[in-house]
Amino acid sequence: MPGAATTTMSNLPALPLAHSGTQRTTCPYCGVGCGVQASVDGAGQIHIAGDPAHPANLGRLCSKGSALAATTSLQGRLLHPQIGGRIESWDTALSTTAQRLKQVIDEHGTEAVALYVSGQLLTEDYYVANKLVKGYLGTANIDTNSRLCMxxxxxxxxxxxxxxxxxxxxxxxxxxxxxxxxxxxxxxxxxxxxxxxxxxxxxxxxxxxxxxxxxxxxxxxxxxxxxxxxxxxxxxxxxxxxxxxxxxxxxxxxxxxxxxxxxxxxxxxxxxxxxxxxxxxxxxxxxxxxxxxxxxxxxxxxxxxxxxxxxxxxxxxxxxxxxxxxxxxxxxxxxxxxxxxMTGQPNAMGGREVGGLSNMLAAHLSLSEPGHRALVQEFWGSPRIASQPGLKAVDLFEAVHSGQIKAIWIMATNPVVSLPNANRVREALERCPLVIVSDIREDTDTARLAHIRLPATGWAEKDGTVTNSERRISRQRGFLPAAGEARPDWWIISQVAQRLGYRGFDYTAPAQIFDEHARLSAHANSDDQTPRPFHIGGLAGLSAEQYDALQPIQWPVRQAGDGGTARLCTEHFYTANRRANLVAVTYRAPVHAADAEFPFVLNTGRIRDQWHTMTRTGLAPQLSNHIAEPFVDIHPHDAMLCAVREGALARVRSRWGRVVVRVRFSAEMSRGQIFIPIHWSQQTASDARVGKVVNPAVCPISGEPEFKHTPVSIEPFSVDWHGFVLTRDDIDTTALAWWTRIQGQSFLRYEIAGRHQPDDWSQWSRDLLQLDQSEAVDLIEFRDNASALYRAAVIIDDTVHACVFVSPQPDLPSRAWLAALFDQGPLDDRDRISVLAGRPADATADAGALVCSCFGVGRNSIARAIQEQDLDSPEAIGQCLKAGTNCGSCVPELRKILLDTRNNRSLAHSTD
CATH class of the missing domain: 3.40.228.10 (Dimethylsulfoxide Reductase, domain 2)
Structure with a gap:
């Protein structure tokens, strides 16, 4: 490996080997902080289960948590340090990072440097980053994507x-x-x-x-x-x-x-x-x-x-x-x-504990308080301390755009997708002289703009702590060896700090960092003063073994042996006189109001089975099948007024940007409002990065953006045909008007649309699938010129390699049965006949669109069971098919399928 000999092993952290037994760790998704049991069997297969001993979840996991094993592959991983796209040794990458940061500092001062970090970091990572920026660089220009949610x-x-x-x-x-x-x-x-x-x-x-x-x-x-x-x-x-x-x-x-x-x-x-x-x-x-x-x-x-x-x-x-x-x-x-x-991310609370926000200091101390600044600087023994709050996320990237910030280090987050007015964020990074990205993914919208890429360890490799929404600190324990040359974020930051000439960063294990964090929380925080609620002094001084065995516990933990604190605000509050403040607030309308040009209000948010920008959940096929493409929910009456049809494509436009998404009618939407999910990026869709539509207005107090209220318009996105492709290889999307991409079990699924019918559909299909013209493949096709239908399948060695379905209307066959053919092995004669029809000869073989991700149960299977066994409740469906019996997220949908199926049966009886 290039440079392997130049990075001495004494500088590298001790990394865990694959854990032979069951390891107790914590889920990396939402702020619930569920306990996870992870194990690796003799064949190298990873098994995930909820931890019944963890008080947050008592053994339950949601669909995302249950699918964690599928996200630990090396697919798309950033495995080695890169400078300018070239693999370099760690020694070269770290020294170059420090040298280029020092150059910016020498020429423009420390205020020209910023870090943008993430609730995906562990508390120990967060602590070291905050210490470097606020205590050694002496600037508070470090903010976190938790600014966007909490x-x-x-x-x-x-x-x-x-x-x-x-x-x-x-x-x-x-x-x-x-x-x-x-x-x-x-x-x-x-x-x-x-x-x-x-x-x-x-x-x-x-x-x-x-x-x-x-x-x-x-x-x-x-x-x-x-x-x-x-x-x-x-x-x-x-x-x-x-x-x-x-x-x-x-x-x-x-x-x-x-x-x-x-x-x-x-x-x-x-x-x-x-x-x-x-x-x-x-x-x-x-x-x-x-x-x-x-x-x-x-x-x-x-x-x-x-x-x-x-x-x-x-x-x-x-x-x-x-x-x-x-x-x-x-x-x-x-x-x-x-x-x-309820916090949005797994360690949003931990980040708040260590001062991850630009207006905070570590241990919940305040940057605006001189006494607090002196306390932290004294504890750290740092050469300086930030004297004023730094730039909050939206303002920070605006400062990058204007040239005020000359160097930015982004860790474990994807702001080109997730921030509002996201096109301007991309422009800002394109202009920035130095962009450093620490991440586990090699190709994200943000990583594409990095001058230096540093490979970080992923969830299954990390060791440290996180804190959930109820203040419960839990251990995250690695159970896989680090992928490639990936290293923990705390180590990367510490190595750069040392190369900048700073002492106080000679950590060799996360237990050391946690101990320092715990001691700082107790520093000058005694009961005879106005006590600060964040106090984990009782967890200071843990040995490496005690740290490794740390059980979930709610802060404050003031004394060793304390069992934690279930509730706060039970006797007093944390103001100078220990009284709570009722804060006088007055209703004011959102900053940007709907008007004649932009008459609808856009609301953005998450969907059931995806997380943030899908860099993790996108690797789990079972999570992409419930909702496979970006969409806009709109009330049917509003859709009629805008001339957009259900299942067709529509362009949603604001003053800041535009996206193209699939239309879904929803009576659950109020008139004048639409909803679009946040998850799609340049890697997964041609034009569905909704952050570029969202307005950049923020709360003047918190700096949190207005993701729930952007004035927009909606109009048809005209195409001549719709289609989908299931294929084992990537396709050429350059000639398509619109596309989205998800990962299947052993294939890729593209939803596509285009303008202009090709003269030669066979050649078009070969070009789309990037088939070698000299390669002997079995291309079977169906064309109906009268209805403008085209279907093709590529068969190699009697197995499906790809299939293409095109129609002038979006009403295309179910993808579920066709997807199953990719894992079936050699096709029999009936399958060959059926493949271009898009449906099996035996209708019961098509499970239908996925409803229950935990157990892979489709809509058709559920409807058939309801009819054939006269099921009358979600519980009855669960007993029959297991659907809804794990995380329960699909239960509302089960209830709707019950209602629809029974209504259809009643309608059929009344017609008879």
């Missing part, structure tokens, strides 16, 4: 409680008598926690669940009330609730007097009548009254909120409007009650 919650917590702390835990959801879910599709985005809530409601049907969301989502499956409020009006709704609690006498006067301040000002600012709330929010007066009255008379209320609240130009105010209601009514700090922020 920074409004951080700002709201700090304003209300005096510190960024979450008072609740998952058990409170099960103990509550009323659960309000606002701005969260909990069923798809935090499935395991949602299933805990489902189980609790099943045991106690009197539990009342309210879902507050502009669109109907699978989370509404258990809702007793769904408030489909107008996007951006959350502050009006919760300000109205605060006023109503006061008017109806639901104020905990003793609690307010002893433990809060600012109630009068908050009430004055919030004054809204029910009629005013209903008009502002687009709700009925009766449904607003019902919600307010139920909240007022129910003591045990938990309000769960997530990105739908946080991702707003009024995000921090939305958070505080929720917290205000809990403070005024005293519904906080006791079992079954409180405001509960």
């Amino acid at each position: 920074s409004s919650a951080v700002a709201g917590h700090v304003r209300a409680f005096g510190a960024d702390t979450v008072p609740c835990n998952y058990q409170d959801l099960e103990l509550a008598d009323m659960v309000v879910i606002t701005g969260s599709n909990l069923a798809w985005c935090h499935p395991v926690v949602y299933q805990r809530l489902v189980a609790a409601k099943r045991q106690r049907p009197e539990m009342h669940v309210v879902v507050i969301d502009p669109r109907g989502t699978p989370t509404c499956d258990i809702a007793d009330q769904h408030l489909a409020l107008k996007p951006g009006t959350d502050v009006a709704l919760f300000n109205g609730l605060l006023s109503d609690l006061h008017r109806r006498g639901h104020v905990d006067e003793e609690f307010v007097a002893r433990h809060t301040q600012g109630a009068r000002q908050a009430l004055d600012s919030a004054e809204l009548s029910v009629d005013e709330v209903a008009e502002l929010c687009g709700l009925g007066i009766a449904e607003v009254c019902a919600f307010y009255q139920r909240f007022g008379r129910t003591e045990k209320v938990v309000t769960v909120f997530s990105q739908g609240v946080n991702q707003s130009s009024a995000g921090a105010d939305k958070v505080n409007s929720i917290i205000n209601c809990h403070l005024l009514s005293g519904r906080i700090g006791r079992p079954g009650m409180g405001p509960f922020s």
Whole structure:
């Protein structure tokens, strides 16, 4: 390997070998923080199961977690350091990185350097990055993609409680008598926690669940009330609730007097009548009254909120409007009650602990406090400390675009896809003199723009800790050896720091970093002062063996042997006088309003089986089959007015960019609103990177972008034909008007569309599939010139190599049965006859579109079982087919299939 001899082994971290037994680790997806049991058998096969001993999930995993084994392959991995696209030794790559950073610093100062990091990092990685930038470079220009999902919650917590702390835990959801879910599709985005809530409601049907969301989502499956409020009006709704609690006498006067301040000002600012709330929010007066009255008379209320609240130009105010209601009514700090922020990423909370945000210091200390800056600098023994907050994510990349930032180091994230106004982010990186990317993937939209690429270890190789939404610290343990020359992020950062001449980065294992992190949390944090809630001093001093054996535990952990802390805000808060602040907030409309040119409001978010920009989940075939292509959900009446047809393609346009996606009609969408998922990138679609459409407005307090409210227009995207390709090799997409790509089990699936019918479909098909003209292949074809249909299949050694289906309309055959042929082996005569028909001779062989990812159960199989066995509930379907019995994410869809199948049967009987 080039340069292998120049990187001394003494500089390399000890890397785990493949673990022979079962290793307990933590899932790398959402903020639930599920425990995972991972093992590698004698044949090298990886087996994944939920950890029944982990208190977050008690053995359950969602569809994404269950498919983790499929994401550990070396496909697409960045295996070696690269400079200018050339493989180099670690020694060369690290020295070059340090030299080029030093050159920028010498010429332009440390403020010309920035890091953009990620909630995918482990706490130990995050800690070292923050220490280098804020304590040694002396700038606070380090921000994280957690800015995009949780920074409004951080700002709201700090304003209300005096510190960024979450008072609740998952058990409170099960103990509550009323659960309000606002701005969260909990069923798809935090499935395991949602299933805990489902189980609790099943045991106690009197539990009342309210879902507050502009669109109907699978989370509404258990809702007793769904408030489909107008996007951006959350502050009006919760300000109205605060006023109503006061008017109806639901104020905990003793609690307010002893433990809060600012109630009068908050009430004055919030004054809204029910009629005013209903008009502002687009709700009925009766449904607003019902919600307010139920909240007022129910003591045990938990309000769960997530990105739908946080991702707003009024995000921090939305958070505080929720917290205000809990403070005024005293519904906080006791079992079954409180405001509960659900974090989006596996270690968003850990990043907050170590100061990953540009306006924070490590250990939840504040950059704006001189005493806090001195405390951290003293502890680190660093030559300097950042003296003012750094640039938040959107502003940071704007500074790159303007040339203020000359060097940026991006770790474990893909901002060219995920940030708003994403085309400008791409332009910024194209202009930047030095772009360094640490990642596990060689080819991402962001990595394509890097001058230096550094290979990082992946989930199955990493060793460290993460913290979930309920403040629970869990160990992530590697069970595979590092791929190629990949190294942990903390090691990469430390090596660059040492080459910059800095001491204090001589770490050889993550346990050392965790110990330093724990000691800093306890530094000058004694009980005789106003204690800081983040305190894990009880975990300092762990030996390597004790660190390795660390069990999940909720902070604070003040003394060795403490079992952790289930709830906070039980006796006091974390302001100077230990009183919580009711923060006066006033409803204001979103920054950018819909108008005649852009009459619709775009909402963006996640889908059930994918994660972020699909660099991990995209490798798992079972996760790509439920929703295989980018789409826009739109109300049928709006679609009719815009002349867009269901199943056809449409262009969605804003002032900042445009995308082309498939149209889906949804009665769950309110009029005037559309929804597009966030996951597609340049690697997976021709033009579906929705971040380039999203407006760059941010909350002035938190800096979190407005992902839920962008004015857009929608119009038909005209093509002459639609099609799909299943193939074992890549295709040539250059002549296509539109395409998307997903990974199948042993094939690639492309959805395609084009303009102009080729004169020679056979030659077109060969060019598309990049078939060697001299290669002898069995190309079987079907053409119907009258209906403009074309179908072809390439058979090599009696097995399917590729198939192409084209039609002037998007109503093409099911892909499920054709996909199964790629794993079938040699085709029999019936299959050869059927392949161009796109359906098997035996209809029962087609399982249909995937519904249950966990067990691979298709829609046709479910519908047949319902009809043939007279199934009448999701539970009955589960007993018959297993569908819905693992993570439960597909249960709302099972319920819909039940309804559709029974309705179709009733219609058939009535016709007879």
